[in-house]
Amino acid sequence: MPFVPHTDEDVAAMLGAIGAATIDDLFDEIPRELRIGELAAIPAGMAEMDITRLMQARARADGQPLCFIGAGAYDHHIPAAVWQIASRGEFYSAYTPYQAEASQGTLQLLYEFQSMMTALTALDVSNASLYDGASALAEAVLMAVRANRKAKSNRVLVPRALHPAYRRVLRGIVESQGIEVIEAPFDRQGGHTPVAALDALVGDGGFAAIVINQPNFFGVIEDVDLLTDWAHAQDVLVIAVVNPIALALLKAPGEWGAAGPKRGADIACGEAQPLGMPLSSGGPYAGFLCCKKDLTRQMPGRIVGRTLDLEGKPGFTLTLQAREQHIRRGKATSNICTNQGLLVTAATIHLALLGSAGLERVAAACHANTRRLAALLCEIPGVEPRFDRPMFHEQVLRLPAPTADLLHALAAHGVLGGFDLGPDYPELDPALLVCATELRTEEEMQRYMTTLARVIAARTQAKCPVEPKI
Amino acid sequence: MLIQEQSRPGRRAAAQAPLYSAEVSDIPVSARRAAPLVLPEVSELQAVRHYTRLSQKNFSIDTHFYPLGSCTMKYNPRACNTLAMLPGFLARHPAAPDSHGQGLLACLFELQEMLKEVTGMHAVSLAPSAGAQGEFAGVAMIRAYHRARNDSARTEILVPDAAHGTNPASAVMCGFVAREIPTGSNGDVDIAALREAVGPQTAGIMLTNPSTVGVFDRNIVEIAGIVHAAGGLLYYDGANLNAILGKVRPGDMGFDVIHMNLHKTFSTPHGGGGPGAGPVGVSKRLEPFLPVPLVVQDGDDYRWVSEHERPQSIGRLTAFGGNMGILLRAYVYARMLGREGMKRVSEFSTLNANYLMTRLKAAGFDAAYPQRRASHEFIITMKREARDLGVNAMDFAKRLLDYGFHAPTTYFPLLVPECLLIEPTETETKEELDDFVAALIAIREEARTNPELVKGAPHTMPVRRLDDVRAARQLDLAWRSSANCT
Numbered sequence: 001m002p003f004v005p006h007t008d009e010d011v012a013a014m015l016g017a018i019g020a021a022t023i024d025d026l027f028d029e030i031p032r033e034l035r036i037g038e039l040a041a042i043p044a045g046m047a048e049m050d051i052t053r054l055m056q057a058r059a060r061a062d063g064q065p066l067c068f069i070g071a072g073a074y075d076h077h078i079p080a081a082v083w084q085i086a087s088r089g090e091f092y093s094a095y096t097p098y099q100a101e102a103s104q105g106t107l108q109l110l111y112e113f114q115s116m117m118t119a120l121t122a123l124d125v126s127n128a129s130l131y132d133g134a135s136a137l138a139e140a141v142l143m144a145v146r147a148n149r150k151a152k153s154n155r156v157l158v159p160r161a162l163h164p165a166y167r168r169v170l171r172g173i174v175e176s177q178g179i180e181v182i183e184a185p186f187d188r189q190g191g192h193t194p195v196a197a198l199d200a201l202v203g204d205g206g207f208a209a210i211v212i213n214q215p216n217f218f219g220v221i222e223d224v225d226l227l228t229d230w231a232h233a234q235d236v237l238v239i240a241v242v243n244p245i246a247l248a249l250l251k252a253p254g255e256w257g258a259a260g261p262k263r264g265a266d267i268a269c270g271e272a273q274p275l276g277m278p279l280s281s282g283g284p285y286a287g288f289l290c291c292k293k294d295l296t297r298q299m300p301g302r303i304v305g306r307t308l309d310l311e312g313k314p315g316f317t318l319t320l321q322a323r324e325q326h327i328r329r330g331k332a333t334s335n336i337c338t339n340q341g342l343l344v345t346a347a348t349i350h351l352a353l354l355g356s357a358g359l360e361r362v363a364a365a366c367h368a369n370t371r372r373l374a375a376l377l378c379e380i381p382g383v384e385p386r387f388d389r390p391m392f393h394e395q396v397l398r399l400p401a402p403t404a405d406l407l408h409a410l411a412a413h414g415v416l417g418g419f420d421l422g423p424d425y426p427e428l429d430p431a432l433l434v435c436a437t438e439l440r441t442e443e444e445m446q447r448y449m450t451t452l453a454r455v456i457a458a459r460t461q462a463k464c465p466v467e468p469k470i
Numbered sequence: 471m472l473i474q475e476q477s478r479p480g481r482r483a484a485a486q487a488p489l490y491s492a493e494v495s496d497i498p499v500s501a502r503r504a505a506p507l508v509l510p511e512v513s514e515l516q517a518v519r520h521y522t523r524l525s526q527k528n529f530s531i532d533t534h535f536y537p538l539g540s541c542t543m544k545y546n547p548r549a550c551n552t553l554a555m556l557p558g559f560l561a562r563h564p565a566a567p568d569s570h571g572q573g574l575l576a577c578l579f580e581l582q583e584m585l586k587e588v589t590g591m592h593a594v595s596l597a598p599s600a601g602a603q604g605e606f607a608g609v610a611m612i613r614a615y616h617r618a619r620n621d622s623a624r625t626e627i628l629v630p631d632a633a634h635g636t637n638p639a640s641a642v643m644c645g646f647v648a649r650e651i652p653t654g655s656n657g658d659v660d661i662a663a664l665r666e667a668v669g670p671q672t673a674g675i676m677l678t679n680p681s682t683v684g685v686f687d688r689n690i691v692e693i694a695g696i697v698h699a700a701g702g703l704l705y706y707d708g709a710n711l712n713a714i715l716g717k718v719r720p721g722d723m724g725f726d727v728i729h730m731n732l733h734k735t736f737s738t739p740h741g742g743g744g745p746g747a748g749p750v751g752v753s754k755r756l757e758p759f760l761p762v763p764l765v766v767q768d769g770d771d772y773r774w775v776s777e778h779e780r781p782q783s784i785g786r787l788t789a790f791g792g793n794m795g796i797l798l799r800a801y802v803y804a805r806m807l808g809r810e811g812m813k814r815v816s817e818f819s820t821l822n823a824n825y826l827m828t829r830l831k832a833a834g835f836d837a838a839y840p841q842r843r844a845s846h847e848f849i850i851t852m853k854r855e856a857r858d859l860g861v862n863a864m865d866f867a868k869r870l871l872d873y874g875f876h877a878p879t880t881y882f883p884l885l886v887p888e889c890l891l892i893e894p895t896e897t898e899t900k901e902e903l904d905d906f907v908a909a910l911i912a913i914r915e916e917a918r919t920n921p922e923l924v925k926g927a928p929h930t931m932p933v934r935r936l937d938d939v940r941a942a943r944q945l946d947l948a949w950r951s952s953a954n955c956t
Contacts, residue, residue: 001811002547002806002807002811003544003545003737003807003811003895003896003897004815004818004896004897005898005899006818006821008898010899010900011821013900014821014822014825014900015821017825017828017829017832018821018824018825018828019828020824020939022630022850023817023818023821024817024818026817026820026821026824027718027816027820027843027844028716028843029685029686029688029842030688030714030718031688031690031691033691034691034718034719034720034722034723035717035718036590036692036716036718036719038809039587039588039716039809039812039813040587040809041584041587042584042587042804042808042811042812043805043808044586044808044809044810044811045502045804045805045808045809045810045811046805046808048549048806051549051553051802051805051806052549052553054805055553055556055577055802056553056556057571057573057797058573058574058576058577059556059557059559060557060571060573061572062557062559062562062571062572062573063556063558063851064558064561064569065566065570065940067561067563067566067690069566071779072564072790072900072948073534073545073564073565073790074565074731075561075563077484079483079485079514080612081514081517082517082556085518085521085550086882087520088522088525089530089531089532089533090525090526090530090533090758091525091528091530091741091742091743092527092530092532092546092551093530093531093532093537093543093546093739093740093887094528094529094530094738094740094742094743095538095541095742095743096740097527097742097743098538098874098879099867099868099877099929100866100869100933100934100936101527101871101928101933101934101935101936102528102534102871102876102877102928102931103528103529104524104525104527104528104931104932104933105524105525105526105528106524106526106528106612106742108472108519108524108527108745109524109742110742111472111947111949112472112473112474112949113473113737115474115510115945115948115950116510116949118948119507119508119509120507120509121952122505122813123501124947124948125826125947125948126947126948128743129663129744131599131600131603131787131788132599132788132790133747133789134786134788134789135599135787135788140786151676154956163789165786165789166789166857168777168785168786169785169786169787169788169789170788171785172610172784172785172786173643174608176613176643176644176645177643177645177652177690178645179702188620190801213566215851221498221501224501226579247503247507248503248507249497249502249503250497250502250503251496251500251502251503251504252503252504252505252507255505256501256506256955271789278555278560278561278795279560279561279562279563279564280559280562280794280795281562281563281564281566281571281574281790281794282788282789282790282791282792282794283563283564283599283745283746283788283790283791283792283794283795283796284744284793284794284795284796285788285790286745296945296947297929303947304947305941305942305946305947306941306944306946306947307936307937307938307940307941307944307946308936308937308940309933309934309935309936309937310926310934310936310937311934313933313934313935315932315933317936317938317941319938319941319945320942320945320948321941321942322542322942323636324814325602325634325635325636325639326634326635326636326640327582327635328561328635328639329635329638329639329648329916330642330648330743331640332635332636332639332642334639334643335602335606335636335639335640335642335643336600336602336603337600337601337602337634337635337636338600338601338602338743338744338745339744340741340743340744340745341741341742341743341744341745342739342741342742342745343744343745344740344742344744345521345741348473348521348539349517349521351509351510352473352509352510352512352517352520353483353514353517354483354487354509355481355482355483355484355487355509355510355511355512356507356508356509356511357482357487357511358482358484358486358487358678359487359489359507359509360491360507361490361491361492361581362487363494364493365492365493365686366493367492367494367497368492368493369492371496378855381645383863384843390496390497390501391499392497396486397484398874404607407567408567411569411570411849413566413603413783416565416566416567419565425480425852426956431810432811436836438488439491444951445844447513450843451480458939
């Protein structure tokens with residue numbers, strides 16, 4: 001019996017103590033007519049060696065193609081120590097640290113994580129994480145609308161140059177609470193969100209908050225100072241959506257805007273996946289959420305604080321629980337009752353191993369590799385950069401043929417060429433979003449270029465033969 | 471000591487970053503970071519030693535009996551972790567084409583099918599990332615269902631007073647008002663109060679069965695009849711699915727929508743607070759509203775279905791469609807158990823709970839519902855001990871830590887005073903349960919002879935009892951490089 005330790009003698013002794021004849025008797029309060037027989041559609045059990053064989057075959061079937069997709073999930077180096085330590089049973093199989101004295105390991109680690117995230121964002125407070133970047137944004141918007149009573153508005157301004165999936169998740173979660181999401185356009189030349197376009201959207205309703213995405217979904221670096229100052233001039237709260245690796249190079253949300261008492265984004269959130277989490281087809285990842293001090297009590301999710309024990313020794317505990325569902329029930333700041341503990345464990349170890357110098361090198365290498373990749377691909381006739389503004393580690397390219405067809409042909413050669421922007425941005429079609437992290441080598445980028453040149457040539461040969469400039 | 475306090479300028483784990491500094495001069499200075507980034511500067515060994523030592527300050531299933539009620543802290547098989555972390559699964563990008571994910575999709579599709587079978591539901595989506603997100607999705611589907619029928623009067627969700635706090639919080643997040651229904655003295659929902667509460671304003675009811683008081687609600691069929699007759703839907707909170715796996719199914723009880731906690735029933739790790747996975751199952755009439763993405767089979771191939779093919783879907787809950795690595799662990803676990811193993815889960819978790827309750831009753835402790843069978847968990851109330859000995863449930867809980875047992879859930883559900891909610895799970899031995907009984911008896915004896923010893927517990931943990939009031943009043947939520955702890 002897998003994972004059940006009972007011997008026949010145990011069962012007999014236990015039933016004897018209870019005064020029941022059979023285990024089945026223990027279910028006698030369940031109405032008889034509801035009881036079921038066989039779970040016919042479930043296969044028989046497997047030994048570990050058999051399931052291992054099956055899973056190895058399936059993992060092999062998925063292969064390990066050469067990946068140039070970013071679009072919200074990034075292929076970074078993960079130090080070997082990260083998951084060796086995070087997989088230790090003491091982290092892996094512990095629960096939410098309700099018994100603080102028996103959970104100091106998890107609690108101290110979460111406090112260190114919160115400290116690292118406040119350092120990255122230059123904000124005062126961080127929570128212990130949320131499900132992922134998109135759901136963290138939804139929580140940030142709910143939080144901002146609750147907090148900004150002065151605005152008397154339930155409208156939120158969101159750039160069209162924000163990840164399409166983030167916009168969908170946001171609408172799905174906040175619209176049932178009467179919040180309206182308005183989209184700010186992007187500049188067709190630069191790919192950024194121009195401040196000039198925002199005034200026309202204010203109208204009579206005003207805004208409770210604006211979302212600023214740095215870098216934005218196209219990889220383009222936004223004018224965060226201008227956008228922040230525009231928002232603060234009319235009491236609109238600023239929610240930054242940021243990439244934690246980019247924060248090693250780019251201005252931290254707490255530094256956005258002109259100097260003064262309002263300086264900085266009010267809330268920052270994003271996807272922590274680049275910090276030690278494998279791509280894993282999209283999860284589990286972790287969302288992070290930071291804010292200025294005066295918004296602390298509007299924050300959803302777990303928060304760890306440092307305090308003293310009864311001997312005056314420092315220790316860590318979950319705090320501000322009066323915001324949470326298990327105390328406040330229907331009046332809680334959110335229904336969330338977990339964080340992504342294990343992923344945060346990985347992120348914290350990852351950041352400790354990288355340090356500020358390491359993280360800066362990773363960020364710079366990603367930036368340089370993507371520039372190099374874009375330059376290589378643009379040697380192919382018909383391939384050119386779509387936007388003229390500086391980018392961080394992703395770039396939009398215009399293509400000489402339908403993106404989906406080219407990606408399909410590339411995949412057949414074992415190259416995942418990027419993210420097709422066509423379905424979400426028909427106005428840019430055909431356009432491809434590419435990314436080359438620090439892991440991509442010159443040889444791999446050359447391979448992408450020659451493969452793309454070949455599939456473009458094969459497509460266009462019939463109509464007008466193109467000789468790649470290589 | 472914090473990792474930040476071990477930092478020394480210029481020290482690095484140099485093997486973990488590129489060996490070169492790349493050029494970034496094309497990024498305008500105005501967009502660059504102004505103040506220096508302060509992260510720990512430590513060697514690789516320092517980081518490894520620090521986090522290994524921190525891990526040793528935790529209780530966990532791998533190291534201790536962890537009878538935390540309502541959390542199903544059973545053994546997390548190591549194979550599930552190893553096989554979910556095979557390189558082919560880890561390296562796959564979420565936007566990779568389905569052609570490069572047939573292995574993953576096969577596992578997910580089969581998991582969907584197994585969950586349908588074991589819950590008796592018509593269709594399943596694996597998208598929700600946790601139980602609370604599954605609840606949100608479930609209630610959002612109830613809302614979408616009534617809206618699709620132009621029934622806008624249904625503004626209330628009924629929630630028993632014993633329910634998890636997430637239930638009313640999820641209802642409110644979906645724009646509903648949560649209305650409480652009392653629990654009768656026998657632990658079942660108060661039927662008369664339910665009849666009075668339902669009406670044209672009722673969107674649905676959220677139930678956990680077996681409930682959080684550790685008993686199976688015997689009137690479930692009648693409850694379903696009352697709510698359905700009023701035009702409402704039934705939501706099943708799968709927190710306690712471990713108790714009934716393979717014995718009785720929410721779909722057969724009349725539930726329209728359910729969420730499952732794979733981190734409980736299907737033994738994926740709790741990870742110090744997450745990640746979880748909270749798939750939702752629905753009856754036929756709610757299928758169009760399921761969250762995306764879903765996995766379908768087309769001939770020999772599997773593929774994702776997204777919002778384009780499901781116009782009535784409540785949509786996407788996270789950017790990429792769920793905690794795949796957790797779903798893979800649950801899949802491996804389900805395949806190892808098989809149909810017989812799943813039944814044994816409920817049988818032996820129920821046997822362990824009833825045995826433990828019987829032994830504690832015999833030792834003179836008070837069960838909250840002594841006439842009832844325990845499900846996979848049960849409640850002991852320390853009301854008498856608190857009154858007679860001045861030692862309350864929390865004191866017992868803290869002293870248990872000194873005896874090498876993680877404490878049961880304390881002070882939940884709120885309707886039972888001084889309660890310990892105890893869930894031993896099926897993976898514990900009889901010897902472990904006997905030792906736990908002996909510890910509680912010993913602590914009670916200490917409470918009689920030396921109550922201060924118990925009230926001052928724990929004594930053997932890395933810290934003594936912590937000042938929670940100070941933590942909330944003098945907020946210290948992050949280490950700062952200067953002006954620390956002001």
